[in-house]
Amino acid sequence: MISVQNVSKTFGRLGRRTRALDGVSLEVRRGETLGLIGPNGAGKTTLLSCLLGFLRPDAGALTVDGLPVDDLSVRARTGYMPERLGFDADLTGARFLALHWRLGGGDRSRADAAVAEAADRVGLERAALSRRLKTYSRGMLQRIGVAQATLRDPDLLFLDEPASGADPLGVAIIRDRILDAKRRGATIVLNSHQLPEVERVCDRVVFIDHGKLTREETLTGSSASRRRALVRVPPERAEAAREALAAAGLAVEAGDGGALRLPAADDASIAAAVKALALADVPVVEVRSSADLEELFRPGGAA
Amino acid sequence: MIEMARRLVMQKFGSRAVVGLLCVLAALLAFGAASDGARGRAFQTASLALIALGAGVVSRDISSGAVQMILARPLSRTGYLLGRWLGVLWAFAIFLAITAVLVLLFSYAVLPAMHASVAPLSLPSLLRGGAGALLDGVLFSATLLCLSTFLPGYGDLIAYFLIVVGLGSLQSMGGALRQPSLETAARLVRENLMPDPDWTELLSGRWASLEAAGRWALAVTALLLLAALIFRRRQFAYGQD
Numbered sequence: 394m395i396s397v398q399n400v401s402k403t404f405g406r407l408g409r410r411t412r413a414l415d416g417v418s419l420e421v422r423r424g425e426t427l428g429l430i431g432p433n434g435a436g437k438t439t440l441l442s443c444l445l446g447f448l449r450p451d452a453g454a455l456t457v458d459g460l461p462v463d464d465l466s467v468r469a470r471t472g473y474m475p476e477r478l479g480f481d482a483d484l485t486g487a488r489f490l491a492l493h494w495r496l497g498g499g500d501r502s503r504a505d506a507a508v509a510e511a512a513d514r515v516g517l518e519r520a521a522l523s524r525r526l527k528t529y530s531r532g533m534l535q536r537i538g539v540a541q542a543t544l545r546d547p548d549l550l551f552l553d554e555p556a557s558g559a560d561p562l563g564v565a566i567i568r569d570r571i572l573d574a575k576r577r578g579a580t581i582v583l584n585s586h587q588l589p590e591v592e593r594v595c596d597r598v599v600f601i602d603h604g605k606l607t608r609e610e611t612l613t614g615s616s617a618s619r620r621r622a623l624v625r626v627p628p629e630r631a632e633a634a635r636e637a638l639a640a641a642g643l644a645v646e647a648g649d650g651g652a653l654r655l656p657a658a659d660d661a662s663i664a665a666a667v668k669a670l671a672l673a674d675v676p677v678v679e680v681r682s683s684a685d686l687e688e689l690f691r692p693g694g695a696a
Numbered sequence: 697m698i699e700m701a702r703r704l705v706m707q708k709f710g711s712r713a714v715v716g717l718l719c720v721l722a723a724l725l726a727f728g729a730a731s732d733g734a735r736g737r738a739f740q741t742a743s744l745a746l747i748a749l750g751a752g753v754v755s756r757d758i759s760s761g762a763v764q765m766i767l768a769r770p771l772s773r774t775g776y777l778l779g780r781w782l783g784v785l786w787a788f789a790i791f792l793a794i795t796a797v798l799v800l801l802f803s804y805a806v807l808p809a810m811h812a813s814v815a816p817l818s819l820p821s822l823l824r825g826g827a828g829a830l831l832d833g834v835l836f837s838a839t840l841l842c843l844s845t846f847l848p849g850y851g852d853l854i855a856y857f858l859i860v861v862g863l864g865s866l867q868s869m870g871g872a873l874r875q876p877s878l879e880t881a882a883r884l885v886r887e888n889l890m891p892d893p894d895w896t897e898l899l900s901g902r903w904a905s906l907e908a909a910g911r912w913a914l915a916v917t918a919l920l921l922l923a924a925l926i927f928r929r930r931q932f933a934y935g936q937d
Contacts, residue, residue: 404933439933447764447932465770473768477761481703483710492706495699496769525710541765551768 395421395444395549395580400453402439402604413439414450415604426571426581428595430588430686436604437584438476441553444582445473457549469498472547472574474538476554476584482527486517486537489526493541511540514573516566531558539567543574550574550581556590568594588686598686610686622655622663623648625679626670637673638666651678700771700779701786708749708787717748718791726798729825730807731814739825743836745791750784750837751853754844754927764932774924777841781920784837785830792826821896828895831912835890838916842923845930860890891915 402414413436421427429437442448443455446463457467481489490508499507512522515536521529529537539555552571556564564587571594574581585591591598592612600608626634628651635653638645643666646654655666663682670677708714721744728738754777757763766776803817836856843852863886870879893908 442764442933445764445768447767449931465772468768469770471768473765475761475764478765480760481707481710481762483707488706492699492703493765493769496766496771498770 394423394458395582396454396456397440397444398454400440400443400450400455402436402443402448402450404439412604414443416453417601417604417606418453419599419606419609421580421582423580424575424578425597426575426583426595428591428598429582429584429601430586430591430598431601435601437601438553439604440601441551441582441584445471445551467549470548472542472544472550474542474552474555476557478534478538480526480534483525485523485525486512486529487522489537490522490541490544494544497545499545507544511544512537514543514570515540516562532560532563535559536563536566539570543570546574546577546579548579550579552581553584554586555583556585556587564590592683592686621683622666623679623681623683624653624655624666624670624677625681626651626653626675626677630675633673634670634675637669637675641665641669643669697771697775697779697782700766700776701783704753704780704783705787705790709790714748718745718794721745721748722791722795722798725795726802729795729799729822730802730817731812739792739795739829740832742788742792742795742829743832746784746788746833746836746840747853749787749791750840752844752850753780753784753837753841753852755848755850755852758930758932759848767932773928773930777845777924777927778920781837781841781923784841785834788833788837789830792829796822796826824896824899827899831893831895835912835916835919838919838923839890842919842926845923845926863889887911889915 397417397419400414400417401412404411404413415436417436417440419427429440431437439448443450444462446461455462457464460467481492484492487505487508490511491504494504494507494511495501508522509519512519517533517536517540521533526534526537535556535558539552542550542552542555550571555571556567559567568590571581571583575594581594583591583595596613597609597611599606600610624634624638631647631651631653634651635645635647638653638655643662644656646656648654655662663680667677667680721742725738725742728741732738754763757766757780763776767773771779799817799822803814807814839856840852843855847855863882866882867879867886870876870882887908888911891908891911893912894905897905898909
């Protein structure tokens, strides 16, 4: 479990001091995927840097399973992908991955196979592995960055804007790798501005603004605090659908056409809605669940 | 640590610009050494190769953000630092070995083919020259490493030359202004911070320079300890987002 207790961090010298983190406390359970969201300059990357031991907090404590975050046994099971990818531009993709495989404690004799496997998992062609990293496109760098972070299937994965600059296929591949790690039971901390991706992979999000953790939302499970469901039925049956849902005790907001919105919809209420509509003989065209994280960014949204 | 050393060697010998520079330097050095049968001081200029191999050895990793990716791995900061330093020395040893091979080539093939009149090659002198250059490189690279832990970019190299010039100037000024204390202080700092043992003498079994060799060992140890101390306390931020 990752524990952050009352962490504060200030940058700059006297007169020009910026409080990047201001008394942040949170816990990430084993196997949980936590999303860090917030506007630019909110302190998300600073928090990640503290979690990885690159920055020392001015106050507070950070631990992983009770150990200091920079303990080498913690590092041995950590994967990290920074937002700004600091690569050795003259190394080939294969040498770069092999280096990180060995740095992570991987068996030297298995390095080639591990590199090939990691490249395959992010859709990097074998030919690309023999090219120098300075010839890679931004999207390819993102993919090889994710490949190095997920080498040796780490228990802890820290990802800072992993899909930034990737094309739609790259975004999908990166998402799949995160979901793979999640299925393995890895604990993941994801910092991303790509809210739909955050919504797809995270169990919980925390909203950080001006260095403070201002809001926390659970996205999955029966305790989901921030889920909206959209149920679409044929427009001519919208009224019948609204009545059926109301009769089932579900709060409904009518939208345009055949759209009906269920605020605060957890898994059980979505299932109840579909069942009520089926019993009322109302065809269901579409059911979509969304956390609408964008709303948190609007003035007053995070209040 | 070994992986870090290997990484530096791959970085340096993977760069065409660095390899080109080292080839030119090795050819010039080898020609100079072959001309006097390796008995002269041609190898003393071999430390120039360390500018290409050791300048910005840590600071460039910090500015590129590579250090964060590396330190997220199970590698201690001291291990990273020593690995970088050993990598510089490893690369420098490769450079010296190639230069020595070129000396042999020039001495036994190229210069005789050109009917040049040169002194016969002394293999013991060649070995002593190479070993002495490597030992000089140990101190120079430790100095660059230490400066690189807190100065950005190639600030380590600039600072090194400023220290050399500054101490030399202070020593001269002390003499010119008849201030023996200033002259002595500058000389003492220079002798202890940048001792210059005569390795050729020492490696020939003559011990006149033994005291300087002791100061050299102390300086190397102190610089490495200072580098480790500074680097352990460093923080790596690349934004406040």
